[in-house]
Amino acid sequence: MNKNQAPRDRPWPEFPTSKGLGSFGDANCMEQLLVHCANAIESNDATLAQQILWVLNNIAPPDGDSNQRLTCAFLRALIVRAAKSGTCKLLAAMANARCNLAIENHKFSVVxxxxxxxxxxxxxxxxxAANAAILEAVEGYSVxxxxxxxxxxxxxxxxxxDAIANRVEGPPLLKLTVAGATEDIPPMLDLSYEELGAKLVNFARYRNIMLEFRVIPSSYTDGFASFIEQLRVQHLVQAESGEALVINCHMMLHCIPEETLSPLPEVPDSNSCPYEPSTLSSLRTMFLKALRGLDPTIVVLVDEDADLTSNNLVCRLRSAFNYLWIPYDTVDTFLRQGSKQRQWYEADICWKIENVIAYEGLQRVERLEPKGRWVxxxxxxxxxxLELGEEVVSEVRGMLDEHAAGWGVKKEEEDHLVLTWKGHNVVFATAWAPA
Incomplete structure (x- = not known):
């Protein structure tokens, strides 16, 4: 397309010929192309969206380098958004066969x-990090x-x-209550929680530990309110036994809706639910306050250190693009191209990208918040x-020695630990006790 054909009110340069596409191949340019495509979709400018799509399809093959595969995943997510919203209906038809819209998420066996x-x-x-902090917190407890x-x-x-079985004071009675979320979020398992529990009980028995396993069906959408209520009743009955209560939160709390989804659901009977209705609190805030009401021995919170909560599509796209390049960059260090495990790994990332870009409301569960906000x-x-001391750091560093050289760990304010890749924050780990 020549300059004379391009509308002057579009902040877009002359599109290259197929011979000149190489200059569009760096990550910054790909990000800008995706932003322009998102803006075109949101403004229902099908012509411009299709032109950008043509460029992206030619510079971002699904089997290219890490930046190209990342861009292809975002392009695919934008097409899904356009198809779902009914805007730019021709976009889906313009999608190159290399950007297949179907994500096949593998259902894993336990092994x-x-x-x-x-x-x-x-x-x-x-x-x-969590296991080391938990072991220290439950020292001396028999339950x-x-x-x-x-x-x-x-x-x-x-x-x-394994670690608890090797305690100097001998193995305790171990109780495990699992939040069995009803929504399917990768990675997915090919067996029920009851079957998984039976395997864990057998493994614990092999390590001379008595394990009681319980799963409570639950949902992110209500902030695990029904789960917390059942747990509260159970804990009130058992609290007099002096057992240690450990709350382990691993990359699940960001699925709880945050402030942008107010008003909150009505609570018919405040006496039967730990959450009191309030338009000033989010489900996340109420969930954490409900945990505090259980008076736990320790709460460990581990999650990804990014901000994907914006209601603005372009802001969310930029944040996700500048965070999710990391898994694409790392995969090249440990999985060969074409392997089944690599397909599974990248399908999980594609699912996350699609959820961030193509969905809104309760369907968008990938609502990461940065460490500072959770703190x-x-x-x-x-x-x-709670301080995560040098022993914890030493264990983490020992684990990282088994992986590629780009991984690192750093201590930030108040002794929180952060996993890094090439100096960029990836995942944080924090430990807490009632104040």
Whole structure:
């Protein structure tokens, strides 16, 4: 297209010929192209959106380098958004076959998921830091009740059982209550929580630990209100036994709706629910206050350190693009192209990108908040930070030695730990107790 054909009110340069596409291949330019495409879709400018789509399809193949694969995933998510919203209807038809709209998320066996999680420090960092903090907090307790809010289907628990089994004072009675979320969010497991619980009970028995397993069906959309209520009743009955109550939150709390989804659901009977209705509090705030009401021994909070909460599509796209390049960049260091595990890994990232870009309201569960915001939430809910000492840092560094050289760990204010990739924040780990 030549200059004379381009409308002057569009802040867009002359489109290149196919021979000149190479200059569009750097990450910054790809990000700008995606931003322009998003703006065109939101303003229902089908012509401009299709022109940008043509460029992106030619410079971002799904089997290209990490930046190209990242851009392809965002392009695909924008097409899904356009198809869902009914704007730019021709966009879906313009999609190149290389940007297949179908995401096939693998359902893992327990063995597959355990191996999959071990491929990268993305989850292992949180497991290692949390387990070390938990072990220190429950020292001397003969009964330990662990409440697990985790997207990784208890993959952290076997290592924790191993560590507890080696305690000097001998193994305790271990109780495990799992928030069995009803929504499907990757990674997904190919067996029920009841079957998973049976496997964990058998593993604990092998390590000479008595484990009581319980799963409570729950939902992110109500801020786990029904789960917390059942837990509260259970804990009131058992609190006199002097058991340690451990709340383990691993990359699940960001699925709870935040302030942008007010007004909050009505609560018919405040006596039967730990959440009191308020237009001034988010479900996240109320959830944390409900946890504080349980008077736990320790709360461990691990999540990804990014901000994907903006209601503005372009702001959200920029934030996601400047965070989710990391998993695409790291995958090249440990999985060969074309391997099944790499397909599974990148399908999970694609799912996250689609959820951030193509969905709104309660369907958009990938609402990450940065560490600083969670820290303030925890303080406001009545918690004080616990130090993650040098022993914890040493264990994390030992784990990172098993992975690529680009991974690192740093201590930030108040002794919170942050996993980094090439100096960029990835995941944070914090520990808390009632103030």
């Amino acid at each position: 597959e998921l355990a191996s999959f999680v071990d491929l990268t420090p993305w989850h292992r960092f949180g497991f290692t 330990i009740h662990i409440v697990d809010f985790s997207l990784t289907h208890c993959m952290q628990i076997p290592t924790l059982i 303030q939430r925890m303080r406001d809910a009545g918690f004080r930070g």
